[in-house]
Amino acid sequence: MSPQAKKAAxxxxxxxxxxxxxxxxxxxxxLVDPVSGxxxxxxxxxxxxxLESVVWLEGVEAKGVTDKGxxxxxxxxxxxxxxxxxxxxxxxxxxxxxxxAAHGGYTTVALMPNTSPALDEPGILERIRxxxxxxxxxxxxxxxxxxSAERAGEQLSAMGELADAGVIGYxxxxxxxRTPKLLRSALLYAGMLGxxxxxxxxxxxxxxxxxxxxxxxxxxLGLQGWPAAAEVNAVSRDLAVLxxxxxxxxxxxxxxxHLSTAASLxxxxxxxxxxxxxxxxxxxxxxxxxxxxxxxxxxxxxxxLDTDAAVRxxxxxxALTAWPYNTSLRVNPPLRSPxxxxxxxxxxxxxxxxxxxxxxxxxxxxDKEVEFGKASNGxxxxxxxLGVLLALVDAGKLTLAAAVAALTTGPAGIVAGWPAAAxxxxxxxxxxxxxxxxxxxxxxxxxxxxxxxxSLRSKxxxxxxxxxxxxxxxxxxxxxxxxxxxxxxxxEG
Amino acid sequence: xxxxxxxxxAAAHLKGAAPSQDVVWHHRHLLDVDVLTWPEIELIMRTTxxxxxxxxxxxxxxPALNGRRVTTLFYEASTRTRVSFETAARNLSxxxxxxxxxxxxxTKGESLVDTIRTLEALGAEILVMRHAVSGAPYLAAEVFxxxxxxxxxxxxxxxxxxxxxxxxxxQHLPHGDLHGRKVAIVGxxxxxxxxxxxxxxxxxxxxxxxxxxxxxxxRGMDRWATAWATGAVPxxxxxxxxxxxxxxxxxxxxxxxxxxxxxxxxxxxxxxxREYAARFGLNAARMALAxxxxxxxxxxxxxxxxxxxxxxxIGDRAVITEQVANGVAVRMAxxxxxxxxxxxxxxxxxGHAPEAAR
Numbered sequence: 001m002s003p004q005a006k007k008a009a010x011x012x013x014x015x016x017x018x019x020x021x022x023x024x025x026x027x028x029x030x031l032v033d034p035v036s037g038x039x040x041x042x043x044x045x046x047x048x049x050x051l052e053s054v055v056w057l058e059g060v061e062a063k064g065v066t067d068k069g070x071x072x073x074x075x076x077x078x079x080x081x082x083x084x085x086x087x088x089x090x091x092x093x094x095x096x097x098x099x100x101a102a103h104g105g106y107t108t109v110a111l112m113p114n115t116s117p118a119l120d121e122p123g124i125l126e127r128i129r130x131x132x133x134x135x136x137x138x139x140x141x142x143x144x145x146x147x148s149a150e151r152a153g154e155q156l157s158a159m160g161e162l163a164d165a166g167v168i169g170y171x172x173x174x175x176x177x178r179t180p181k182l183l184r185s186a187l188l189y190a191g192m193l194g195x196x197x198x199x200x201x202x203x204x205x206x207x208x209x210x211x212x213x214x215x216x217x218x219x220x221l222g223l224q225g226w227p228a229a230a231e232v233n234a235v236s237r238d239l240a241v242l243x244x245x246x247x248x249x250x251x252x253x254x255x256x257x258h259l260s261t262a263a264s265l266x267x268x269x270x271x272x273x274x275x276x277x278x279x280x281x282x283x284x285x286x287x288x289x290x291x292x293x294x295x296x297x298x299x300x301x302x303x304x305l306d307t308d309a310a311v312r313x314x315x316x317x318x319a320l321t322a323w324p325y326n327t328s329l330r331v332n333p334p335l336r337s338p339x340x341x342x343x344x345x346x347x348x349x350x351x352x353x354x355x356x357x358x359x360x361x362x363x364x365x366x367d368k369e370v371e372f373g374k375a376s377n378g379x380x381x382x383x384x385x386l387g388v389l390l391a392l393v394d395a396g397k398l399t400l401a402a403a404v405a406a407l408t409t410g411p412a413g414i415v416a417g418w419p420a421a422a423x424x425x426x427x428x429x430x431x432x433x434x435x436x437x438x439x440x441x442x443x444x445x446x447x448x449x450x451x452x453x454x455s456l457r458s459k460x461x462x463x464x465x466x467x468x469x470x471x472x473x474x475x476x477x478x479x480x481x482x483x484x485x486x487x488x489x490x491x492e493g
Numbered sequence: 494x495x496x497x498x499x500x501x502x503a504a505a506h507l508k509g510a511a512p513s514q515d516v517v518w519h520h521r522h523l524l525d526v527d528v529l530t531w532p533e534i535e536l537i538m539r540t541t542x543x544x545x546x547x548x549x550x551x552x553x554x555x556p557a558l559n560g561r562r563v564t565t566l567f568y569e570a571s572t573r574t575r576v577s578f579e580t581a582a583r584n585l586s587x588x589x590x591x592x593x594x595x596x597x598x599x600t601k602g603e604s605l606v607d608t609i610r611t612l613e614a615l616g617a618e619i620l621v622m623r624h625a626v627s628g629a630p631y632l633a634a635e636v637f638x639x640x641x642x643x644x645x646x647x648x649x650x651x652x653x654x655x656x657x658x659x660x661x662x663x664q665h666l667p668h669g670d671l672h673g674r675k676v677a678i679v680g681x682x683x684x685x686x687x688x689x690x691x692x693x694x695x696x697x698x699x700x701x702x703x704x705x706x707x708x709x710x711x712r713g714m715d716r717w718a719t720a721w722a723t724g725a726v727p728x729x730x731x732x733x734x735x736x737x738x739x740x741x742x743x744x745x746x747x748x749x750x751x752x753x754x755x756x757x758x759x760x761x762x763x764x765x766x767r768e769y770a771a772r773f774g775l776n777a778a779r780m781a782l783a784x785x786x787x788x789x790x791x792x793x794x795x796x797x798x799x800x801x802x803x804x805x806x807i808g809d810r811a812v813i814t815e816q817v818a819n820g821v822a823v824r825m826a827x828x829x830x831x832x833x834x835x836x837x838x839x840x841x842x843x844g845h846a847p848e849a850a851r
Contacts, residue, residue, distance in 0.1 A: 211627070216720050219713035222627040222649025222689055316725045323635060325628030369606050371626035373647070 015483045017102075018136040020049040021438060024478070028057070029070040029442070034405040035431025041065035044072055044432070044440075049481020051438040067400050069446050071472075074430040075107025075439040075479055076407040079281060079414065080173070080198075080257050080357035081382055083109075083141075086127055087116025092362040092459045094128060095135030097382070100360070100458035102477045102485035104383040105407075105441035108140040108426060113151065114174035120146040120157035122165035138482035142426055144171045147186045147197060153178025156189060163193040168421050171198035173257065174332075176234055180241050187245040191252035194420025198255045201234035201264065202333065211373050213291040213334045220315075221295055221324065223372070226334045228261040235264040239271045242278060253418050256280040258359050260333040262343030269352040279414045281355040282344040284388035285331065285379055285464070290338040293464060294329050294372075296320035301341030302397055311338050327368045327375035328462045331361070345397060348406060355410035356403075358385045362460020380460030384451060386443065387470025394471060437481040447473040518830045522634045522641040525650035526693045531728060534659070534697060538669075540826035541660050541819070547584065548822055557833050558585035564617035566608070567644070568594045568624045573793055573817060574644050574653075578621045581824035585833070590617065605629060609637050619832045622646075627686075640831045648684050654792050655690035657823040659698060661816050662747050665788050672699035677741040677783075679773060680751030680800050681710045682734075687751060687792045692732060696721070702732035705741035706751075706773060709762040738773055745783040749790040750775045750800040766799050776802040780810065788812045 015021055024046040031042035031054065041062035043055045057065065083097030092100075101109050111128065113119030119128070125143055132141040145162035147170045149155050159170060170190050177183040177199055186197050207230045212218040214225025238254060245252045259265050259280050268280045290301045297304070297314040298321050304312050314320050329335060347353040361378025368375050389406070392398040408430035416427035432440065449455065449472075451465040477485040516532045526534070547555055563582040567575055575591070582589045592612070594600065599608060605624075612620065618639040622630050627647030634641040645651040662676070663669035676695055682688045682704045695702045704714055711734055718734045720726075735741055742748055757763045780789065789801075789811045797803045806813065 214713060216713075216716045219717045220689070222647050222686060224648070225713055313720055313725065316727070318727075323631060325631045366604070369632075370604055371624065371629040371632060373626040373628070 017099075017483050017485070018138055019483055020481055021046050021478050021483050022049075023047055024438075024476075026070070026072060026442065028065045029072050030065060030067045031056070031432060032071060032073045032401055032404045033432040034074065034401065034409040035429045035433070037401070039067065039401050042072070046438040046478065046481075049437055051432065051434055051436055051440070054432045054434050067445070070442060070444050070475070071400070072432070072440055072442050073105075073404045074408045074432060075441055075477065076105045076386070077108040077411040077426070077430065078106050078358050078360065078382060078385075079110050079355055079411040081109045081111055081360040082114065082362065082378070083111050084362060085115065085131055086124065090459070091364050091367070093135075094131035094141060095137070096457065096459050097360070097362075098132065098135055098137035098139040098141065099485070100382050100456065101139050102137060102479065103457045103474060104358075105386050105443060105474050105477055106139065106382060107439050107441070107477060107479035107484060108142065109382075110142040110144060110168055110426070112171055112173040113144050113146040114172075118146045118151040119143055119167070120149050120151065120162075122158065122161050125162065125165050125167060138479040138484050140425065140479065142168045144169050144173070144198060146170065147172045147177050148182060151175065153182060156182075156185060159186075159189050160193060163195060163420065167195070168415060168424070168426055169196045169198050169255070169418060171200070171257075173198065173200045176200050176202045176204065180237055183238065184241045184245050187242060187252045187254060188249050191245065191249040194251055194418065196253035196255050196418045198257050199234075199238050201231050201238055201256050201259065203230040203233040206230035206233065210334070211330070212294055213336045215291060215337055217291040217295050223294070228263060228336070228340070231259065231261050231333055232263045232267065235259070235267050239267060239276060239278065242271075242276055246277065251419050252277060254278045255414060257357060258283050258286065258333060259347070259353065260286045260336050260344065261340050265343055265347040265352055269347070269350070272352065277417070279417065280347075280353050281357045281411070281414070282348055282353045283357055283359050284381060284385045286333070286336065287341055287344045287348070287356070288388045288391060289329070289335050289464065290341050291335045292319070292338075293335060294324060294326070296322040296324045298322050298468075300391060300395065301338045302395060304338035305342060309339070309342065325372040326464065327370065327372055328379060328464045328466070330372060330375045330377055331359075331379050332377035345392070349398070349402070354406075355414055356385065356389060356406040357411070358382045360458070360460075361462075362458050363462045364459075365461070368462045378460075378462065379464065380456065380458050380462045383456050383458060384463060384465050384470060386474065387449075387451075387465070387472050390445060390472040391470070438478045439480055440478050441474060442476040443472045443474045445472050447471070449473040520831065522630075523652055523827055523831060524630050524634060524641065524643045526652045526655050526690050527650075529694075529697075531697050534656070534694065537656055537823070537826055537830065538660055538663065540830060541822045544822040544825040544829070545819075547825070548818075553584050554586060555584070556586045557829055558582065558587035561587045561618055561832055562590065562616050563587040563619045563621065563828065564590045564592060564612050565621045565644070566592045566594075566612065566623070568599070568622075568629070569645070571623055571644070573820070574623060577817070577820040578642075578644060578824050581821050581828055582619075584821070584825055585828055587619070587828070605632060606636050609633050613638055619828065642827060642831060645686050647686065648689065649686050650690045651686040651792075652690050653820065653824055653827060654687050655694045656827070657816055657820040658687075658691060658749070658790060658792070659694050660819050660823055661790065661812055662788070664815070664819075665812065666746065671695065673701055674746040675701045675703065675744055676747040676749070677703045677705055677745045678749045678751065679705045679738065679741060679775060681753055681757065682706045682714055682751070683710045683712050684754070685751050692717070693729065696729040696732055699730065703741040703745070704732065704734050705736065705738055707763060707769070708736050710757070711736065738779060739782060742779050743782045745787050747788055747790060748775060748780065748783055749792075751792065752794060753796060753800045766796075770799050774800055774802060775805050777804060780805055790816060792816070
């Protein structure tokens, strides 16, 4: 930890997770406020859980404070995570998931309904909320309801009752909404309720038994190709159905999650330009990693492109440094080519994609310590999302402000576009707002941390970053005025 | 090559040969040929020569791996590969344990990792593995304390097949040199671990490699060929991918047919076996396009009348049974290199500690 941070965090907070932060002062940090668009040296004071003051420093007072050290940002909002409860508590629980989220700087998470049983009626939502209350974490836990009953793709879930109970939208995530006909009904019914359908865009017929992005790497490794066409086809279907449904119901909303290919992002770009009510997001791993990692490469996606933006060959470059077929890299959609990763970044920069989501997908060793083709899909990513985005910032690919926006105002803005969710706390502006309950994260860009099975709070150790270092150690996360996470070393200085 | 050499003579020969070529075997496992340098491949070829000498003797048994424990773990049906490995291991006096998943606790749901840990606890030192999932031996090698020898994984690799293919080609080509020699591999390239391993070893040997098959069974290979078209991959050259069988076979020195499986019709990849045989089958008319002295190869098992006509399969130019015989020698060489004591004075010792290096 940098001396600055030690000094700053030295007054031990005292409170435990879940308790009101009675007093916290941070002098001479770099503040990022994505609502006002302002960033720079400043100080904050939290008293009795309220962000009492935000002071921007200038002149001599600001001297020596840079954006390369301790940063204060609004608490992050993950639009897409899996906490596995109920049904798969050996992989994650709401308690361990919220602890992991807070360690990653998140103060709000939206959980996908592919639990067992699926979240297709209000009783399951109540179970999740009760687990969140029992866990004691102040991290706000939101949830999507399933689109279809039992996520079986046959008939609609209890959508209206789920809306009354407070779901923020609908998804059959883990799988696409099975048929275009069901999607049209779901969009219309959800639109009537003022909520969005969040689709995992995948043509499952084209991806049956698929293992890795179809291309050079999969060909060499003998892995069954997962074609980009599967995502492009599904996005195309979804957009066609959306345009059709919009004729009947002006409040229909579609959100496409974890898009991973240049061509599918291009479809969304054009659909948005044409005025369709569609939004999308990308993940840290699709931005920063590429399929060559499965062969054993361990460089960032932008390092796998040469100056002409052509894909570098990891075999030519002798870039293969790790053991191949690491199952922590098996994810849906699969890690794509470096060109697709670059397209995800362009989409984020030009606003086609307005949020970065982790698709945090913890799995047990039973599901991951198996043959690559038999391993479950997913990356345990809620604790490494910030570090991966900071790698983009460090490389000059993304500004710090844009990275913070993608984790805060970006997702909040998407939810604000869903009529019935616009007034909920999830859609609130995520800025450093004086007088509001403190909801913020403090991290140190100068402090790298080792990603290990022990350092991850999630039960899911299926991270491709295990054994590596990321920058931006999270020192403190305050959610709704309460302590969500404090770095164990923070009070020792 | 003269017969009548014994194991210690073979070992002494290897010991003498290795330093002059600056090759020291340092691989703990053999999972694919991609990690082998050309001098290492030549070391395998020379060691195979020695093993051929042993196989030419009336009693084909030497004590090189006396007391060493070889376990074959086959998750996929196989006759020739399994028998070949087991024969090779017994020829070197190893103790052989044979496990087929149909009769093991794998049918009770035991994971690969647990199976491997169990086999290690039961004393396995050298694991020969066949698995239907690409990359499975890499997982095995991560958890196993001894040596893993890949007997074929999914669509990915079949290194001993590629090495026995290379050995067989060298036997039939002048000076054993493949440089500029045209090798055509015809068939289901997409699903073929034999083709993939051969891409590494044959381009390393300098061959003019052509992969040929219907477009549905070549998917992805053109991207690989394009990536290597610049010849920038160290030790490897460009290769060709085509659906034009006549172009592939014309003036070839070696023509290899691959097995076509019936499942490909159900998967919608081929209209019929009849149509495949007519368009891509290796028959006498097509072989007439190749060089007169060209050899015909097949990794087996063959569907005669589909990918290869019966008269071609048993004709003068077919070296298919030689491939099988060479397979035993190549596998003896690899078992020896991976696990044998390479010092002649220790050739009879047991309990030699496995090398630490991968």
